[in-house]
Amino acid sequence: MLPRASLYALTLSCIVFLKALTVVKATALTTAIAANERLCFYADVDKAGEKLGFYFAVQSGGSFDIDYEVLDPNSKVLLDGQRERQGDYVLTANTVGEYSFCFENDMSTLTEKLIDFDIMVESEPRREAPAKQGQIADHTTALEESIFRLNGYMLNIKRTQKYFHTRENRGFDTVKSTVNRLFWYAVLESLGIVGMAVAQVHILETFFTKTGRRYKV
Template identity: 30%
Template sequence: MYGSFRVLLQVLSAQLLCVWVLGSELTFELPDNAKQCFYEDIIIGTKCTLEFQVVTGGHYDVDCRLEDPEGTTLYKEMKKQYDSFTFTAAKNGTYKFCFSNEFSTFTHKTVYFDFQVGDDPPLFPNENRVTALTQMESACVSIHEALKSVIDYQTHFRLREAQGRSRAEDLNTRVAFWSIGEAIILLVVSISQVVLLRSFFSDKKTTTTRVGS
């Protein structure tokens, strides 16, 4: 019983360590004509993955740029809705990635990104040992991998739900304005028709001119 509880604590600790050390995940507002940059210190030889998606705003597109510590562009895309880029750090230092909405004049965007640095640490300190894992440890590793997949699926489904809700709200607003416009046009046309019909049946006043002798 104590051994199973200890293994469970190791699984939870490793899960928290992955979230704390390896990932930078954020959803932020990007105003129109604005640019937002983020920085990450990376050691040479570390494998990294940058994934982003525009959740709401305009045509759901944004400019993205990734630079190494010397300012060399590693990745650059214009007006992308979503994308993923994986690279291995060739230099030690601070890497910068920026999202730009400078091409948009009126609409602000909501952007989600996930920047993963390095590989997951081993679930158990002696996972790379020569001897095989016990049945309990193997089950924990399988559960750990399945939980990571569940987290990824949940994140993507939340993003799709937020994007779909934004599209529905935008469509609802357009339909509401269109209905109000149609009602105003119908009212103006009705009043115009009533005035026009009354002008047809109104009595015309005749003007009499008296010629003096």
């Protein structure tokens, strides 16, 4: 059993550390982009030096690819790509203002694309000093290491979940496409069989018909 003073200090260290954790503003969305459409999303950065996180994955449509651009408040291109299936990037925002995250489905003339994406704006404020010097110094380091380790594990789990979510959606889309092709193949095959049967009956009737007279067999 820990003494009451140690428990109190440990509790204070937890509170101070949680208050000092990184402030994150994130947006997780799923959107459909029609053929020949350009769609943009926006995130505000309050101060220079903040981190921008950008993740996207094409879930369905065509070859699972999309064009994208990331623009700063001065319309300068920070990141772009063509016919990309997915991406996970972290940028440093050096300019205060509104950043644009744009997707463009210009390569498709008929196919709609379904995209899952995250936009994250992250800032790292300084930790407040403890009320009394040395009050929680003995516990902070070990606690920080444990929490950062857990945070790393959770980020890995989140990335793995995103990966499997994307694989599941793409596999389901492939299955739907295969089922649709099999259906139309079966329809065409049935029509072909019916057509061949009609053609055979017609040929047999023509074969046993001579100068206007029909002979029964």
